Structure formats: structure tokens, C-alpha cells
Amino acid sequence: MKIKLYLFTAIAMILNSFNLQAQSGAKKVLVVYYSYSGNTRIIAEQIQKGTGGDIFEIQPVNAYPKDYQEVTGQAKKEINEDFRPALKTKIKDINKYDVIFVGSPCWWATMAPPVATFLSSYDLSGKTIVPFMTHEGSRMGHTESDIKKLCPKSNVLNGLPIRGSRVKQAEGEVMKWLKDIGMIKK
Ligand SMILES: Cc1cc2nc3c(=O)[nH]c(=O)nc-3n(C[C@H](O)[C@H](O)[C@H](O)COP(=O)(O)O)c2cc1C
Secondary structure, three states, X not given: XXXXXXXXXXXXXXXXXXXXXXXXXXXXXXXXXXXXXXXXXXXXXXXXXXXXXXXXXXXXXXXXXXOHHHHHHHHHHHHHOOOOOOEOOOOOOHHHOOEEEEEEEOEOOEOOHHHHHHHHHOOOOOOEEEEXXXXXXXXXXXXXXXXXXXXXXXXXXXXXXXXXXXXXXXHHHHXXXXXXXXXXXX
């Protein structure tokens, strides 16, 4: 009887692991984000929790000024000039990932410059890029088409925009979206 129970449990565990792999497509997921004031980080953590992927924070060598007027001025100039700020760290083995979630605050209707640096620093050909963004009205802006220009050989999905003021209540929406696009862990 005991042996039967052990066998049954073992078979159930194996079937469950196949099921999990089938649902996630056994794809290796990385969640990458930049966050200036913390909102995008909260969504990145929710996506990490849902997908079970690895998480990586993009950090510029020179942090942006804390003053709102200053940062908006600097951001506008950098975006207009296509400036790519240097980043603090590099991902060693990006090749092992199939799906890369890329998160940014909406800055002047596009991604923040450190995210553009990230996307220009690696060969992401053949990978699926899933953008997400926090904003205060512009939603994704023209981020998806800007990412396609930087990564023409990647499969860029439509992004998820979340209003910055409601990131803490967004987990349900994030999980539903992950399910809809076939990226949820379970
Ligand atoms: C430099 C700068 C530019 C911004 N530009 C926009 C914008 O064009 N459209 C918008 O909806 N929100 C804009 N915002 C608001 C942010 O996108 C929003 O507060 C976001 O949730 C911040 O995310 P974070 O906390 O991860 O940095 C801007 C904020 C900053 C600091």
C-alpha cells in the first residue's frame, strides 16, 4: 500500500513538472527594469513573481538628479540627442534567456535612456522582448516602436502600461496579462 502511495506521488510530481514546463513553454525568462522613483520596480517584482524568472535592475553610472525639474530637463535633452548613459553592470550570460521583459518609467513618451543603453548593448536577435511601463497618462507612448528600431531582429510584443499611482494594486492585472500572453508560471 505504502509503495503504491509513493509511486502515485512520484508520478503526480513528474506530471506536474511536465505541466509547468508546457505552460511556460520551458522558456527562460529575464525581467529587466530601470526605475527612477520606484514604481516600475514594483511591477518588475510582480512579473518576476508570476514568471519565476531572473530579475536585473538597470542602473546608470551617474544617477539622475533628485530634483523633478532637473531630471525632466536632462531626460528631454538626452532623449532628443539619443544619448546612451553608461550602465553600472552587465549581464554575463544573456544568451541563456528566451524571453526578456523590459520595464521603464515613461519619460517623454518613450523609455528612459538607461533602458535604451541596455537594449543597444546586447544582441537580442531571436529573443522575445515584452515591454512594460509605468506612466502618468501617456501609457506606452511610442516605446514599442522605439524598441523595434533598437532590436529589429527581436520579436517585440505589445507592452503593459500601468499608471504609476496604482502599481501596488496592479498585481491582479499583471497576473492576468501574464496569463493572456502565456508567460505565467502556474
Ligand atoms: C523625466 C520624467 C519624464 C516623464 N515623462 C512622462 C511622460 O511623458 N508621460 C507620462 O505619462 N509620464 C511621465 N512621467 C511620469 C513617470 O512615467 C511615472 O511617474 C512613472 O511611474 C515613474 O516610474 P518610476 O517610479 O519607476 O521611475 C515622467 C517622469 C519623469 C521623472
